[in-house]
Amino acid sequence: MSRDRDDIALLRGLVECYSPSTQEGEAVSFLVESMERRGIRAHVDEAGNAVGEVGRGEPHIALVGHIDTVPGIVPLREESGRLYGRGTVDAKGPLAAFASALSRFTEVDRGRITVVGAVEEECPTSKGARHLVDRMRPDFVFIGEPSGWDSVTIGYKGHVGFDYRLEQANAHHAGNHRRAGELAIGLYNALQSRVAGQTTESEFESPRLELRRFRTSDEGLTEGVDAYFSVRVPPGYDIDDLIGFVMEQAGPAEIECDQRLAGVVAAKNTALIRALLKGIRKEGGRPTFKKKTGTSDMCIVGPAWKCPIAAYGPGDSHLDHTPEEHIVLDEYLRSIEVLAAALQHLTVTE
Numbered sequence: 001m002s003r004d005r006d007d008i009a010l011l012r013g014l015v016e017c018y019s020p021s022t023q024e025g026e027a028v029s030f031l032v033e034s035m036e037r038r039g040i041r042a043h044v045d046e047a048g049n050a051v052g053e054v055g056r057g058e059p060h061i062a063l064v065g066h067i068d069t070v071p072g073i074v075p076l077r078e079e080s081g082r083l084y085g086r087g088t089v090d091a092k093g094p095l096a097a098f099a100s101a102l103s104r105f106t107e108v109d110r111g112r113i114t115v116v117g118a119v120e121e122e123c124p125t126s127k128g129a130r131h132l133v134d135r136m137r138p139d140f141v142f143i144g145e146p147s148g149w150d151s152v153t154i155g156y157k158g159h160v161g162f163d164y165r166l167e168q169a170n171a172h173h174a175g176n177h178r179r180a181g182e183l184a185i186g187l188y189n190a191l192q193s194r195v196a197g198q199t200t201e202s203e204f205e206s207p208r209l210e211l212r213r214f215r216t217s218d219e220g221l222t223e224g225v226d227a228y229f230s231v232r233v234p235p236g237y238d239i240d241d242l243i244g245f246v247m248e249q250a251g252p253a254e255i256e257c258d259q260r261l262a263g264v265v266a267a268k269n270t271a272l273i274r275a276l277l278k279g280i281r282k283e284g285g286r287p288t289f290k291k292k293t294g295t296s297d298m299c300i301v302g303p304a305w306k307c308p309i310a311a312y313g314p315g316d317s318h319l320d321h322t323p324e325e326h327i328v329l330d331e332y333l334r335s336i337e338v339l340a341a342a343l344q345h346l347t348v349t350e
Helices: 003-016 025-037 092-105 127-133 180-196 239-249 271-282 298-305 329-349
Strands: 041-044 050-056 060-066 077-079 082-084 111-118 140-144 151-156 158-169 208-218 222-233 254-261 288-292 309-312 326-328
Touching: 003 025, 003 082, 003 092, 003 329, 025 041, 025 050, 025 092, 025 111, 050 092, 060 092, 060 127, 060 329, 082 329, 092 111, 092 140, 092 329, 111 127, 111 329, 127 298, 140 271, 140 298, 140 329, 151 271, 151 298, 158 180, 158 239, 180 208, 180 222, 180 239, 222 239, 239 254, 271 309, 271 329, 298 309, 309 329, 326 329
Parallel strands: 060 111, 060 140, 140 309, 151 288
Antiparallel strands: 041 050, 050 111, 077 082, 082 326, 151 309, 158 222, 158 254, 208 222
């Protein structure tokens, strides 16, 4: 099998393993076994992450992708040079590119390269990345997220999530009783007004509110609501003030803030960035920088490790979570060559 066909087979096999958050076991086992066959030391760590490593010593380069996906099966098919399937873009495409690039370095004269397929990135726990924070101190970090093969992502918004629950005694509809759903809508409207007042011309620099869940119930004697409010926040945003505002406006409702991540922006003038740009140009690309309005594990490991970091990977992020999720295979293969060139540059010259 040619190298390209082998790299595509790795991606197909990984996508075939359905792995929504907390159900990543099959995909983790597949990736570990695939890396072992390629001559990479591989194992499953205590959090359930798939870990592959080559070389020893310094510098230590970590490539951290995530192996879980959002729920929903997108039938696997290849059509017109595109591979369709859940996770092809977010983010098994970037993760498979990491593992394929690592296999070019089964013998490293200088330094150590680690690839991690982290679990539970798509849910508030971020179990895989949080497990790594106190167990690794890499010198350079690549985050596996779709940037497009010829672009590098240097910024992500943060995220604050609020679980809203309220159950109260029922009352006749003809009275002035405010139903639980109406109270939840009142909080949403207050949040919407607050966010609108903080909006700027830059989407990346503005907070954004999303109503993720809203369910009402009526059990006869009681009625209630179960909702989830999500706020994407730019770097430097006062998260404590936001949480205080929500708690003040929540009234009798039970509120749980189940995720609070600050936004991040990475420095451009680093050896890691230069290595990526060099790799992109080597493949004929004209590199650009992106700042994403979503959130990634970069928001967790970046502030903790305080080293050069960037997100990179093939795929169009507009296809994340959609029924039409797919990756252009030529771009996937190009990204592997970009990564291999960047890793070579870091292990040889730095």
